Amino acid sequence: MSNLETEYHSNDFDWEELKERIEDDPTLAYHFDPFTPQSSSPSSLDSQSWNQFHARHSTGKFFKERRYLFKEFPELVSCGEYSKVLEVGCGNGSTALPILRCKENILVFACDCSTEALDRATEIIYASNVASARSRFRPFCWDFSTCRFPKWLICDSCYETSLQKPNSEGDSTDITSLKKSECCIGGMDFVTLIFTLSAVPLHRMSIAVAECFSVLKPGGLLFFRDYGLYDMTMLRFDADQRVGFREYKRSDGTRSYFFSLDIARELFLSVGFIEVELEYCCVKSVNRRKQKTMHRVWIHGKFQKPM
Numbered sequence: 001m002s003n004l005e006t007e008y009h010s011n012d013f014d015w016e017e018l019k020e021r022i023e024d025d026p027t028l029a030y031h032f033d034p035f036t037p038q039s040s041s042p043s044s045l046d047s048q049s050w051n052q053f054h055a056r057h058s059t060g061k062f063f064k065e066r067r068y069l070f071k072e073f074p075e076l077v078s079c080g081e082y083s084k085v086l087e088v089g090c091g092n093g094s095t096a097l098p099i100l101r102c103k104e105n106i107l108v109f110a111c112d113c114s115t116e117a118l119d120r121a122t123e124i125i126y127a128s129n130v131a132s133a134r135s136r137f138r139p140f141c142w143d144f145s146t147c148r149f150p151k152w153l154i155c156d157s158c159y160e161t162s163l164q165k166p167n168s169e170g171d172s173t174d175i176t177s178l179k180k181s182e183c184c185i186g187g188m189d190f191v192t193l194i195f196t197l198s199a200v201p202l203h204r205m206s207i208a209v210a211e212c213f214s215v216l217k218p219g220g221l222l223f224f225r226d227y228g229l230y231d232m233t234m235l236r237f238d239a240d241q242r243v244g245f246r247e248y249k250r251s252d253g254t255r256s257y258f259f260s261l262d263i264a265r266e267l268f269l270s271v272g273f274i275e276v277e278l279e280y281c282c283v284k285s286v287n288r289r290k291q292k293t294m295h296r297v298w299i300h301g302k303f304q305k306p307m
């Protein structure tokens with residue numbers, strides 16, 4: 001067993017006990033007040049905020065590969081050759097890079113609403129020592145909460161058409177340089193939604209999840225990991241940062257929602273997914289310098305598109 005595996009833990013405390021403690025604390029009561037949403041901001045503003053966020057955090061220091069992915073989602077390792085993954089909201093590539101690294105022939109399509117994020121991810125992945133990362137990493141700019149995913153992710157006939165279209169140099173286009181078995185044959189084997197859905201306004205989440213469902217092959221899996229209700233970072237938001245019930249806006253304009261199991265279940269099952277796994281992941285960590293214990297809550301989900 002590697003060090004990373006021995007260090008991995010996800011059940012350090014009981015979520016119900018944490019809930020009780022937090023709901024009994026009068027200083028935190030404002031988090032549970034009912035909330036009447038005001039008019040929502042245009043989606044272009046959300047993308048702008050994320051662009052600025054990625055421009056500010058452009059150094060490699062901010063980049064951290066999510067190695068726990070394979071412990072939580074071992075299907076990414078056991079899958080067949082030329083499996084296709086869509087990483088939605090890829091940021092600087094913290095999820096895309098380990099997936100490309102773990103499997104020699106896996107293809108990773110990666111979208112983000114921020115062009116800055118895509119530039120960072122591309123730089124980091126191209127600079128990595130991962131074999132054929134350039135041809136297996138396929139970034140594209142997309143807001144999946146307002147636009148339908150491009151047809152070429154899912155449609156056989158779009159693929160056939162693209163085969164017939166040489167580019168200006170007379171070569172085949174990028175996408176046609178792959179064998180048919182490697183791309184566009186009726187959808188994705190996997191969709192990863194890792195700390196992305198929480199950034200989408202609650203009223204657009206259902207459409208966004210339905211889009212993810214639409215690009216999966218029958219039997220395909222969606223891997224979900226995000227902020228869970230009563231995570232330490234939720235409790236740090238001030239009352240004036242609330243923009244909805246369990247929904248907050250940071251001072252830089254980016255948003256964060258905190259999921260309960262019930263809300264996550266409702267979002268995924270209402271668009272047609274089958275629940276395979278759904279639970280809170282509760283991790284206690286200690287900041288030795290500040291002598292503080294931090295209670296982190298994440299939500300872990302695995303959902304399947306019916307056969």
Ligand SMILES: C[S@@+](CC[C@H](N)C(=O)[O-])C[C@H]1O[C@@H](n2cnc3c(N)ncnc32)[C@H](O)[C@@H]1O
Nearest residue numbers: 050089090091094095112113114143144194199
């Ligand atoms: C916290 S980062 C997560 C990045 C990555 N999934 C990872 O594992 O590190 C969230 C990303 O979602 C992107 N994002 C936010 N809203 C989006 C939307 N509506 N469509 C596409 N990407 C979005 C942001 O630009 C940001 O890069």
